[in-house]
Amino acid sequence: MKIKKYVFAYDFYDTRSIYPFYKNIINKTNGKSYINNETYEFDDLARTLHVVNYINPYYTIIIKRKTSLRALKFKQTNGFMAQLRDFTSIEQYISANMGSKSRTKIRGYLRKLESCFNISYKMHYGKISRKEYDFLFVIFKRFLVRRFNQRGDNHEAFSRWDFIQKTTYKMILDKTASLFVIYNEDQPIDICLNYHHQNVIDNAIRSYDIDYSKFRLGYIDIYKQLEWCFENEVEIFDLSIGDFDYKRKWCNVVYEFENHILYDETNYLKMISAHLLLTFYLLKGYLKDRNVHLFYQKIRNLLKAKEKPGVNPDNGSTDLELLENLPQIENITPIDFLDEKYINLRKPIHDFQYSYSEHSKNLSVYKVNNQDTIFYVKGLNKVMKISIKST
Template sequence: MKHNPFTSNTYQETWLKHFSKQKEGKQFQFIKNLSFIKHKFLPYYINAGRNMTNGMTYEIDALASDFKNKAVVIYDVPDYCNWTDPVKIPNLKIKKVRQYKGFLADLSKVTSFEAYLQNTLNAKSRNKFRSTLKKFESCFDVSYNYYYGDIAPDAYKTLMANFKNLVETRYGDLKIDTSLISEWPFYEELVYKMLHEKKAMIISIDVAGKPISMSLAFLGENSLVGAVKAFNTNYYKFNVGHIEISKFIDWCIKNDKEILDFSKGEYEYKTKWTNTNYLYNCHILYDTSSIASSITGYLLVKYFGLKQYLRDKNFNLFVAKTRFALKNFGASKEQKLPFKIHPIKGDINFKAYQLVDLNEEGERFPFLIRLVFDGLYQKPECFSGLKIYRSVSIIDGKPNYLVSGTKSKYLIEIL
C-alpha cells in the first residue's frame, strides 16, 4: 500500500490526541514511520491507531538495535501489500497471528466500470444490478456527491452530522452496539484534515438533497480503502449499498487507483463485488534474547490467537448484540404492527381519506415508508407523483393508508 494513509502523521497524531494519554507516540529506529504507545500495565507497545486502522504497513531497519528488551504489537497488517519477511535480524522474532478476512477489487488491468462488471459479476447479477439502478434513478431524484479536497467548515459539519445520523440509525436497526459513535469526535477532526490533504473521500447518495447512503474511504497513492459506511434501510430493496460500490469502482478506475480495498469483515456485498481476498494479521515483534520480552511475546501470540478463535465462533457479534440490548433495556421500542396490503382496481371514495405527508406519518409508523418504497420497487414510478392518504375513520388508533400513483393503487390496512 503506497503512501499508506494510516501511517501518515495526520492519522497517527490525531489518533494519539483522542485515544492516548501519551500525546506524543514513541518511535523506534528498527520500525520505520510508525508511532507507538506503551500498554497501561503490561510491558509491550501498541501501534498508534491500534485496531481502528484499515491496514498497517511497515519496514524493518536491519541496522537498528533498539528492539532490545522490547515487545511490540502491530494490528491489522494486510498480507497483500507486497509484504515480504524482512532481513533476518538476530534475536528479533516476528510472529504473525491470523485475524480478519479482507476483500479487495483489483482494478490494475481494468479500463472501465463496464469491463469490471462484465468480468466480476455473472449475467444474472449484472442484469439485476442494472435493473435495480434503473428503478432507483427513475423513482427518486438521485444525486451522487463526492467530497474530496477542500470543503467549507459549515458544509463539513452538516455532512458529518448526516453521516453520524445514518450510522446511529443503521446500527440501531441491526441491534448491534458500535464504538463508532463514541469515536465520532476523532473522525470529525481526522476526516476534515485528510479531505483537505486528499487522503480521504466521502461519497454520498442523496435523494431530493438528503443523504440516504454514505461511505468514508481513505486514499493511498494507488488505492482506496473503505472504512465506515451506512445507509437508510427504507431503500433496502433498491440495493443502494451496491450502487454506492459501483460508484467507488468507477471513481477508482477514472482516477488511476489500482485497488479498491473493502477492508475487514466478510459480507455478501464484498464477496459479490471483489475479485481478490486476503488476510489481516497481527504482527508481534519481540527480542528473543530477553526472557521478559520472550514471555510477553509468547503470551501475546496466544492472546490474539484466542481472540481470533472466538471471532471465528461469532462471539464478538454476540457481545455486540448483548451490549446493545443492555444499553437499550427499558427504552421504548419501535411499534411494529401487523398489516395487509390490498390492491385497488375500482374507483376510490376519496372523501373517506385525507392527504398526508409520508415523512410525517413515518414518524408514527416507521415501517410505513419502507412499505411504500418496496411498492415502488415492484412497480416503478416517480415517487414525487405518489399521493398518500390516511383514512378519516380511525379504529383503535390504527388508520388505513391509501397509496395512489399512476401505475398502482393499493390500501395498507394496519391490523
C-alpha cells in the same frame, strides 16, 4: 508484562501517523514510501511488548534499524479488496469477476433506483462546505444508529465517532479522505467514508437509509465508487475486515492481514513473552479455523439478544392492501410523507415504489380524516392502503 495493542488498518488511515518503532511504510503497488522522521526514546519503547494487528498486504513495513526491537510476524484474519490494476473500466471489472446473472441484477438495481427517484451521486473529495459536511455527519450517524438498533447491536465506529467527525473534514480537503453520497433530490440516502493513500482507497464506514432497503443501495454505492476509482487511477478499493457475501461478490482478492509482535531482543524475558504470545495467537487462529469461535459467538449473541433485543426503527408494524381506487375524496386529506411525523410511512411507500416502479413525482399520499393510523398512497397505476399498528 505490559502489552500495548494497535490496529494498523484504523490508525494509519485515521491519523496518517506511523508507530514510533516503524521507519517506513512502502506501498508495494507503486514503490512509494511514507517515512517516519520523528525521534523517540528507545527505553520507552523497549519496556513494552507491542502488538500490531491488521497490516494490509500491499504495505511493506520497515522497522527502525537503530533499535533492538524485533518483530515476530504472523498472518490471521481475512480481508477483501478489489484489485483494479488489470482493468480499465467498471464494466470490464464486473464482466471478469461476476456471472451474467449477477451483472444483470446490478444493472437492474441501478435502473430501478433511478426510475423511482431523482438520484445523483457525489464523491466529496478535496472540496466540501462545512455546512454540507456537518449535515452529512448528522445523517450518517442517524443511518448507523437506526440500522444497528434494528440489529440490536452497536457499530464499532461509535466508540471513536467524535474523533472521526472532528478529523475527517480537514482530511477531505487534504484529499486523504472522502465522503461518497447517494442523494435523492438533496436528501442523502447512502453515505460511505473512505480513506485515501496514494492509489489505495480504504472503504472504512458505510451505511444507508433503511427505508430504501429494497433498492440494494449497498450494491449501487460500490458500483459507483468503483466507477470513480477507474476515473481517478485508483488501483485498490479495500473493503477490509469482515467476511460478508457482498464483499465476496465484489472483491477479486481475499487476503490475510499480517500482524507483528515487537519486543526488545536484548531482554530474554521479553523475548520469551513475545514467543508465548505468538503461540497464543496461533492457537486462537487454529481454533477459529475449526469454527470453535462460532459456538462462543452463538452463546454471546443469545445472551446479548436477551439483554438488548432488536428494535423496530419505525416503532410499529404495517398492514398493506392494494386497492382499485381511492376512497371518497372528502374523507381523506393530502399529506407530505417526508414530514418527520410520518417517518413510519416511508419504508412501505418506498417498497410500493420498488414493487410497481412508481416515481416519487407521481405519488400522492393521503391521511384518513380523524384517523392517525390509516393512509393511502396513489401512484400512476396503483393504490395502496397502509394501516399502522402501534407496538
